[in-house]
Amino acid sequence: MNKWTTKILNLFIIFSLICILASCSNTSKKPKYIFMFIGDGMGLHQTHLTERFLAEKANKPGVKILNFNKFPSYGHITTFPTDQFITGSAAAGTALACGEKTSMKSIGMASDKKRKLESVAEFAKKQNMKVGIISSASIDHATPACFYAHQPHRKNYYEISLELADSNFDYFAGGGFLYPDGNPKKSSELDNYGKSESRDTNKEKINSYTNAKNKSYTIIRSKEEFQKLKKGANKIIAINPNLADGESLPYDIDSKKDDIKLSEFTTKGIELLDNPNGFFMMIESGKIDWACHSNDAVTTIHEVLELEKSVEKALEFYKKHKDETLIIVTADHETGGLGLGFTLKGYKSNYDLFKYQNISSEEFAILFDKKMNEKDFNFEQALKMSEQYFGLNKEENKTTLTEYEISVLQKAFADSYKKNKTAENKIKYSGNHPYATANLRILSNKAGVAWTSFYHSASPVPIRAIGNSSDKFAGYYHNNEVALKIKELLRN
Numbered sequence: 001m002n003k004w005t006t007k008i009l010n011l012f013i014i015f016s017l018i019c020i021l022a023s024c025s026n027t028s029k030k031p032k033y034i035f036m037f038i039g040d041g042m043g044l045h046q047t048h049l050t051e052r053f054l055a056e057k058a059n060k061p062g063v064k065i066l067n068f069n070k071f072p073s074y075g076h077i078t079t080f081p082t083d084q085f086i087t088g089s090a091a092a093g094t095a096l097a098c099g100e101k102t103s104m105k106s107i108g109m110a111s112d113k114k115r116k117l118e119s120v121a122e123f124a125k126k127q128n129m130k131v132g133i134i135s136s137a138s139i140d141h142a143t144p145a146c147f148y149a150h151q152p153h154r155k156n157y158y159e160i161s162l163e164l165a166d167s168n169f170d171y172f173a174g175g176g177f178l179y180p181d182g183n184p185k186k187s188s189e190l191d192n193y194g195k196s197e198s199r200d201t202n203k204e205k206i207n208s209y210t211n212a213k214n215k216s217y218t219i220i221r222s223k224e225e226f227q228k229l230k231k232g233a234n235k236i237i238a239i240n241p242n243l244a245d246g247e248s249l250p251y252d253i254d255s256k257k258d259d260i261k262l263s264e265f266t267t268k269g270i271e272l273l274d275n276p277n278g279f280f281m282m283i284e285s286g287k288i289d290w291a292c293h294s295n296d297a298v299t300t301i302h303e304v305l306e307l308e309k310s311v312e313k314a315l316e317f318y319k320k321h322k323d324e325t326l327i328i329v330t331a332d333h334e335t336g337g338l339g340l341g342f343t344l345k346g347y348k349s350n351y352d353l354f355k356y357q358n359i360s361s362e363e364f365a366i367l368f369d370k371k372m373n374e375k376d377f378n379f380e381q382a383l384k385m386s387e388q389y390f391g392l393n394k395e396e397n398k399t400t401l402t403e404y405e406i407s408v409l410q411k412a413f414a415d416s417y418k419k420n421k422t423a424e425n426k427i428k429y430s431g432n433h434p435y436a437t438a439n440l441r442i443l444s445n446k447a448g449v450a451w452t453s454f455y456h457s458a459s460p461v462p463i464r465a466i467g468n469s470s471d472k473f474a475g476y477y478h479n480n481e482v483a484l485k486i487k488e489l490l491r492n
């Protein structure tokens with residue numbers, strides 16, 4: 001080899017080394033901050049309904065696309081569990097959280113309900129990242145539970161709350177514990193599974209909140225205390241001072257000044273969790289699902305919009321840490337079989353009508369039941385409530401009721417006195433309030449929206465991502481692969 005050949009060879013070797021080093025540093029650059037947003041029950045139609053509603057409200061054609069639907073990476077994931085086709089939140093949550101499809105009702109456990117699965121949150125914690133779990137449902141509800149608990153049945157709420165206190169995660173926020181003094185004995189389904197079956201019912205149980213305090217968690221229950229929380233505060237359980245049914249946050253449409261909203265819990269999470277080792281935060285909008293179980297389109301829209309606001313908080317953070325942040329927005333399944341069309345409307349729709357509903361059907365039902373206890377409450381007064389809360393039967397709203405619709409409301413009025421005790425009511429309203437449900441159904445249909453179920457549907461759900469490694473989340477694949485992809489990123 002002459003002098004020149006050696007020189008060129010040396011240069012080539014140095015150049016190759018630089019290239020290898022450069023590529024190594026590229027692949028090892030994993031996301032430092034991960035946001036995983038889950039809209040429970042939020043299928044494609046739930047977001048498109050909201051997008052069309054926003055456009056119509058602003059008197060614009062087409063749709064106003066939600067910010068998270070503009071993310072550069074877009075895909076769909078299947079939702080089915082291992083033992084049937086239509087999933088539930090526990091099986092879907094486990095797949096999303098742990099990376100393995102499982103059987104119905106399982107929380108962080110394999111199909112056999114024996115083998116525990118490790119969640120991405122636990123995995124992140126092992127890597128010294130801080131972890132936050134936020135939900136607008138109770139904090140021991142199926143979706144959040146899949147990130148820190150391992151139970152054969154989702155109804156083991158008390159056991160789930162004990163696991164929460166053992167998780168060592170840094171920030172829990174949203175709703176409270178459903179059964180802090182032990183699961184009720186009434187659920188026969190509950191007793192078929194796991195720990196509850198063998199639990200010593202005579203032994204006095206430690207209260208879930210006391211237990212969490214004993215494990216050095218600070219419980220925050222007022223907005224003032226919540227606002228005072230500063231960076232460095234550790235092991236926090238922050239609960240909205242005012243809780244609705246099922247220890248959940250009130251629906252956004254019903255929320256009051258004192259309430260802490262999902263977006264505020266998200267902002268605080270960012271403030272508390274930001275640290276040199278990074279964080280993993282799961283934020284669940286749990287009540288999109290509940291609103292859809294009631295077939296309540298307007299409440300759904302408001303829940304989706306509050307989720308959008310929460311994602312915006314993450315986006316503000318992302319803009320400051322673009323290369324290090326990954327934001328994922330997905331769902332566990334679709335709820336309600338929501339269809340953006342209704343046969344009697346043909347090709348017409350009028351989502352503008354949705355602006356007249358000013359209360360969730362759940363809150364309406366509470367008001368209505370109070371009225372029913374009054375002696376002289378009659379159908380005429382019920383109709384007045386339809387006008388006041390749903391904008392129905394008002395000429396200027398273009399919601400004048402047809403004879404048929406009046407007869408539907410009349411029947412529902414009578415059914416409301418039977419509550420859900422009759423088999424007929426169970427089939428017709430599936431445990432929902434008869435009169436509220438009839439109003440929702442009429443409003444939806446007049447707007448050109450239809451529901452096929454009071455339960456979940458098997459539809460695949462969208463997944464969007466922005467930021468570090470977001471391209472990995474495009475495509476059509478199974479829900480469990482989401483967690484596998486996140487774990488893979490964190491392993492690098």
Ligand SMILES: [Zn+2]
Binds near residue numbers: 040089090289333
């Ligand atoms: Zn769900």
